[in-house]
Amino acid sequence: MHLSRPELFAKQESRPLIWLSLLCVLAAFFCFWDLRGLGFLDNEGRYAEVAREMLRTGDWITPRLNGEVFLNKPPLVFWLTALGFLAGGLTESVRWISGAATLATLLVLYDLGHRIWSPRAGLWTAAVYLTSAITVIEARILRPEPFLTLFLCITLWGAVRVSEHQRGRDPGGRFWGPGALWLGVGLGIMAKGFLSLALPLIALAPALLLAGQLRKGRCYVPAWGLVLAAALVLPWHVAAGLRNEGFWWDYVVNQHFLVFFDRKFPRDHIPDPLWLAWAMFALRLFPWLFLLPAAIRRQFHRARAARSVTEWLPLTWLGSISLFFSLSSGRLEHYFIPAVPAAALLVGGYCDVWARYPGARTWRRYLPFGSILIVGLAGLALGPLVLRWTGALTTVPRLLPLAFTAMGAVTVAGAASTALIGLRRPVPALLAVVLSFLVFAGCAAQALGAINALASARCVVQRLDPQLVAESEVAYEAGEEYQLCGVLDFYLRRRVLLPEPLGFIPPTYLKQYVQRLFEDRKQFVREWARGDRRYLLFTNPEKPLDRAADYPQPYYEVARGGGRQVITNKPLRWEAGALMRGQYP
Numbered sequence: 001m002h003l004s005r006p007e008l009f010a011k012q013e014s015r016p017l018i019w020l021s022l023l024c025v026l027a028a029f030f031c032f033w034d035l036r037g038l039g040f041l042d043n044e045g046r047y048a049e050v051a052r053e054m055l056r057t058g059d060w061i062t063p064r065l066n067g068e069v070f071l072n073k074p075p076l077v078f079w080l081t082a083l084g085f086l087a088g089g090l091t092e093s094v095r096w097i098s099g100a101a102t103l104a105t106l107l108v109l110y111d112l113g114h115r116i117w118s119p120r121a122g123l124w125t126a127a128v129y130l131t132s133a134i135t136v137i138e139a140r141i142l143r144p145e146p147f148l149t150l151f152l153c154i155t156l157w158g159a160v161r162v163s164e165h166q167r168g169r170d171p172g173g174r175f176w177g178p179g180a181l182w183l184g185v186g187l188g189i190m191a192k193g194f195l196s197l198a199l200p201l202i203a204l205a206p207a208l209l210l211a212g213q214l215r216k217g218r219c220y221v222p223a224w225g226l227v228l229a230a231a232l233v234l235p236w237h238v239a240a241g242l243r244n245e246g247f248w249w250d251y252v253v254n255q256h257f258l259v260f261f262d263r264k265f266p267r268d269h270i271p272d273p274l275w276l277a278w279a280m281f282a283l284r285l286f287p288w289l290f291l292l293p294a295a296i297r298r299q300f301h302r303a304r305a306a307r308s309v310t311e312w313l314p315l316t317w318l319g320s321i322s323l324f325f326s327l328s329s330g331r332l333e334h335y336f337i338p339a340v341p342a343a344a345l346l347v348g349g350y351c352d353v354w355a356r357y358p359g360a361r362t363w364r365r366y367l368p369f370g371s372i373l374i375v376g377l378a379g380l381a382l383g384p385l386v387l388r389w390t391g392a393l394t395t396v397p398r399l400l401p402l403a404f405t406a407m408g409a410v411t412v413a414g415a416a417s418t419a420l421i422g423l424r425r426p427v428p429a430l431l432a433v434v435l436s437f438l439v440f441a442g443c444a445a446q447a448l449g450a451i452n453a454l455a456s457a458r459c460v461v462q463r464l465d466p467q468l469v470a471e472s473e474v475a476y477e478a479g480e481e482y483q484l485c486g487v488l489d490f491y492l493r494r495r496v497l498l499p500e501p502l503g504f505i506p507p508t509y510l511k512q513y514v515q516r517l518f519e520d521r522k523q524f525v526r527e528w529a530r531g532d533r534r535y536l537l538f539t540n541p542e543k544p545l546d547r548a549a550d551y552p553q554p555y556y557e558v559a560r561g562g563g564r565q566v567i568t569n570k571p572l573r574w575e576a577g578a579l580m581r582g583q584y585p
Helices: 005-032 041-057 076-090 092-116 118-131 145-165 175-190 195-210 214-221 223-243 249-259 276-287 290-306 309-325 333-356 363-392 399-422 426-450 457-463 466-470 482-490 506-515 521-530
Strands: 471-474 535-538 556-561 562-567
Touching: 005 092, 005 118, 005 426, 041 076, 041 092, 041 482, 041 535, 076 092, 076 145, 076 175, 092 118, 092 145, 092 309, 092 333, 118 290, 118 333, 118 426, 145 175, 145 195, 145 214, 145 309, 145 333, 175 195, 175 214, 175 223, 195 214, 195 309, 223 249, 249 506, 276 309, 276 333, 290 309, 290 333, 290 363, 309 333, 363 399, 363 426, 399 426, 457 482, 457 556, 457 562, 471 482, 521 535
Parallel strands: 471 535
Antiparallel strands: 535 562, 556 562
């Protein structure tokens, strides 16, 4: 049976959608599977606790942490988490909102690849993004980065539609382009602050300049688009500023400008060195990192020939954001996450061309897949040694079979894809990498669960006798990042006492609440030693364990886990090695 040209075209168009549906099913499994099995990490606990306190107080304007104002972050992630709690209860399953953001990013990237190149390029882009080494892990963590990445993708998707409309290729881009662009900016600002305005600007402006279309920049900034973004951004910012003295200086200057130069106060994070940030960025792009140089070279030649914003944008997106955070002296390694979709786009477009036009058999075509094979063999050889050297196997022996399975999948993928390239079968070679890294992603998710007891406060809280907790004053050894108390607040369902950190300089909005938020350290030590009431002190997970000289005296260890010790100021009664419940002098 012969198909007409329109029917044949429709059939070819439908195939990528079928494969995209399968890819989405796999992504949903990895993103939403067994979320309650993992306790919240310290940074996750901050977002969970602020959302819980929103529900408890009914105040959705002024976020609170440990009972006091917390305005370091815009509220969208808190709001979404609170709504997730309303839907599913106060459990770790609320992480599904991060998984949903990752799944939506996958779909936006598919359509970006479709619009810039072809439906098959969009499918390869989605596959590359899903099977990058850390994508699945980050989809299972409650924090703003999945939302920042999604809204940045939506913003630049809108920019592509505006550009294509100017070229007469997208009639609907006149409305949907600016609408998506400024919707993404507005939502991004509510999720991560004004960084969501800066990142699209530094990605799009060089693309306009290189395409010789800087004068057409006004088409991307219609008045109604600015009104749309303002309608999303201004109500909360104005309300928070009116309610909280000192908000504007801290939010705009301290949290956005000073943090870039590592001059923020309090200095509640230690910047990562540039080599570590780039190493983690490379890991995020593994295994597709080995195809990225060729993809960049190919796209550079295409962009120079086409002089199109659409063709330049993946390059400027990747380059500008990477450079921007490399120049920041206050960088953290996860700041580079918004550049990962740009790399996925470039590699996805390259995979599409390579799959359709295998070309000559040269040593360069073996290099990427041979590199994957070498990394897999190195992982099989060195992985057990590294796990033993770090002591991980002593506490979590389950990591060894997971590491062997993961690196075994990488090795098989490298060997199979290298052999298939030799046979000029690029599509099966690329599919071998995709399938193996789905196995890798599954192992990584299980490894995250295996080490969770070492990283989450949930395990140590569960080990404590509820009656002991109820009859004690709970305190936390806070550093300048006192916000890490949030995970204890969440699991204990109560406010904890915070001895004031040494040398703590409060943000301007918090100055009037410092005496309510913190306990005088000397007074705390005196009451601890006096022993009129029992204290349970959770130590700071950012500091080493077993620091006897740092703890108030006398002290007795109650439990440890999640990087913490729990100590008390009064001895516990023991009988036959077991704690006698209900007998706490």
